[in-house]
Amino acid sequence: MRELRQRFLLRLTTFITLTACFTLLTAGSLGLLNLVNVLSYWGEEIQITAYLSAEMAPTQIDALKERIKSDSRVDKVELISQEEALEDFRGQMASYAPDLAKDQELLSLIPSSLQISLAGRLGEPATSEQIEDVAKELRGYEGIEEVRYGQEWVQKYGAFLTLIRRGLFVLGVIVALAALLVVGNAVRASVESRRSEVEVLELVGATSWMIRRPFLVEGASLGFLSICSALIVSSVGFLFMKNLFKTELQFFQLSSHLEFLGPLQIAIFLVFGIGMGALASYLCVRRVNSGFAASGGQG
Amino acid sequence: MIEFSHVYKTYPGPVHALKNIDLRIDKGEFVFLTGPSGAGKTTLFRMISAFDHVTSGQLVVANQELTQISSADVPAFRRRIGVVFQDFKLLKNLTVFQNVALPLKVLGEKEQNIRRRVPDFLEKVGLSHKSDQYPESLSGGEQQRTAIARALIHQPGVLIADEPTGNLDPRLSEEIMDLLEKVCAQGTTVFVATHDHEMVKRRNKRTVSIRAGELEGGR
Numbered sequence: 001m002r003e004l005r006q007r008f009l010l011r012l013t014t015f016i017t018l019t020a021c022f023t024l025l026t027a028g029s030l031g032l033l034n035l036v037n038v039l040s041y042w043g044e045e046i047q048i049t050a051y052l053s054a055e056m057a058p059t060q061i062d063a064l065k066e067r068i069k070s071d072s073r074v075d076k077v078e079l080i081s082q083e084e085a086l087e088d089f090r091g092q093m094a095s096y097a098p099d100l101a102k103d104q105e106l107l108s109l110i111p112s113s114l115q116i117s118l119a120g121r122l123g124e125p126a127t128s129e130q131i132e133d134v135a136k137e138l139r140g141y142e143g144i145e146e147v148r149y150g151q152e153w154v155q156k157y158g159a160f161l162t163l164i165r166r167g168l169f170v171l172g173v174i175v176a177l178a179a180l181l182v183v184g185n186a187v188r189a190s191v192e193s194r195r196s197e198v199e200v201l202e203l204v205g206a207t208s209w210m211i212r213r214p215f216l217v218e219g220a221s222l223g224f225l226s227i228c229s230a231l232i233v234s235s236v237g238f239l240f241m242k243n244l245f246k247t248e249l250q251f252f253q254l255s256s257h258l259e260f261l262g263p264l265q266i267a268i269f270l271v272f273g274i275g276m277g278a279l280a281s282y283l284c285v286r287r288v289n290s291g292f293a294a295s296g297g298q299g
Numbered sequence: 300m301i302e303f304s305h306v307y308k309t310y311p312g313p314v315h316a317l318k319n320i321d322l323r324i325d326k327g328e329f330v331f332l333t334g335p336s337g338a339g340k341t342t343l344f345r346m347i348s349a350f351d352h353v354t355s356g357q358l359v360v361a362n363q364e365l366t367q368i369s370s371a372d373v374p375a376f377r378r379r380i381g382v383v384f385q386d387f388k389l390l391k392n393l394t395v396f397q398n399v400a401l402p403l404k405v406l407g408e409k410e411q412n413i414r415r416r417v418p419d420f421l422e423k424v425g426l427s428h429k430s431d432q433y434p435e436s437l438s439g440g441e442q443q444r445t446a447i448a449r450a451l452i453h454q455p456g457v458l459i460a461d462e463p464t465g466n467l468d469p470r471l472s473e474e475i476m477d478l479l480e481k482v483c484a485q486g487t488t489v490f491v492a493t494h495d496h497e498m499v500k501r502r503n504k505r506t507v508s509i510r511a512g513e514l515e516g517g518r
């Protein structure tokens with residue numbers, strides 16, 4: 001009875017530890033997924049503005065426009081003429097500073113510009129670097145005075161995403177190792193407590209597969225249960241967060257952009273959990289029986 | 300059939316447990332093995348059951364060459380033999396019934412066949428009433444009979460029994476020996492180690508004796 005209790009306790013602690021490990025991973029992936037979602041939603045607004053020098057003739061502007069458009073990374077190029085820019089500026093300023101809006105001299109300083117939308121969206125892996133590349137090239141073009149695209153914002157979020165992705169990968173590796181250790185430990189204890197049983201099974205002619213199977217099943221089911229409960233824990237956390245964005249953080253208007261892991265990702269996690277459990281057991285029981293019972297006999 | 304030729308077994312030490320063993324036991328033969336404690340009886344049986352490798356020489360059991368048997372071939376070989384161990388080797392977390400059923404399970408026998416054959420055998424060894432008990436609650440003799448039933452349930456071609464009557468009273472010993480003779484009559488090769496010289500005399504069977512790792516008295 002004590003033995004059974006100990007075995008149960010060991011399995012329980014293994015299950016809890018493994019669930020904690022796996023939850024880190026599922027919650028991390030979920031966070032990343034939604035971060036990318038939110039950023040690409042915000043990222044739609046991101047465009048490059050190229051301010052044109054005042055000396056540009058309309059034909060030159062058209063040529064420049066065509067040249068930029070021919071870049072495969074560029075989706076749309078739109079000319080905001082000086083008049084349109086003025087119009088916009090007036091509209092924006094009229095209510096704040098009516099006097100300023102009438103100052104013709106100041107208004108004439110507003111240049112015409114090209115609004116360039118890129119094909120990708122921010123939040124997708126390559127995009128932030130792409131924006132920078134395109135901006136750099138634009139700076140080199142004749143007739144372009146200045147290029148603006150919210151540099152810092154784009155750079156920071158790009159770097160941030162890369163960091164999170166790398167962190168998640170490292171976390172994945174650590175979790176995999178931890179899972180191997182934790183499950184391996186439980187299975188080894190289980191093998192140890194059943195050593196005499198293994199010996200007898202060998203002696204009546206059980207194949208190594210028959211002997212190992214229960215241990216593999218034990219490891220795989222530990223992995224399966226743990227990854228399931230990790231998914232449940234993260235979905236509960238997810239629903240909580242989503243609800244928070246619906247009520248208290250409604251301001252951000254993000255709740256409709258939050259989504260849970262898709263079926264494919266869930267399947268991958270299930271396979272990962274089961275696989276880690278089974279692999280750990282396999283590594284432990286690979287040498288549990290060698291065909292000849294290893295232990296010594298009696299007098 | 301069991302055939303030893305020039306078999307040596309040396310344990311680290313070195314302990315020369317078996318020295319130049321030459322022995323041939325034909326199919327369907329009944330042979331006793333006697334010898335003082337520490338003479339090498341269990342060692343001899345460990346070789347026959349592929350429990351351990353011989354150090355040198357040749358050993359063939361039930362048409363299986365054991366000298367160089369690969370680990371992968373051992374399970375199939377063990378399913379063709381039956382072994383009664385001196386220390387029984389019962390699984391304490393299984394009932395008598397389940398222990399006896401083990402070789403059939405390993406052979407992949409159907410559940411209904413198992414439910415039919417195991418009680419038959421338990422009756423033969425007089426353990427029907429203990430079918431659902433665990434080994435720990437059995438007497439030494441009852442454990443021994445469980446081990447004998449387990450060794451015979453799958454009708455092995457070769458049966459080796461290391462002191463199968465060591466814990467039994469004279470009446471039970473006779474019954475078990477009768478059972479082993481019956482099994483032998485049905486074609487199984489039976490090789491029994493024992494200290495019971497009275498019984499050996501009464502049974503009047505071929506007897507080999509071993510002393511300090513060497514067979515005595517020819518044959």
Ligand SMILES: Nc1ncnc2c1ncn2[C@@H]1O[C@H](COP(=O)(O)OP(=O)(O)OP(=O)(O)O)[C@@H](O)[C@H]1O
Nearest residue numbers: 296298299310314316335336337338339340341342
């Ligand atoms: N694993 C081992 N390592 C070293 N020496 C061993 C080992 N097994 C057996 N021996 C030695 O081999 C010799 C023969 O032992 P064995 O168990 O075969 O005797 P036995 O005839 O079965 O005795 P008993 O009648 O008491 O059962 C003994 O001297 C024993 O100490």
Ligand SMILES: [Mg+2]
Nearest residue numbers: 299340341385
């Ligand atoms: Mg012995």
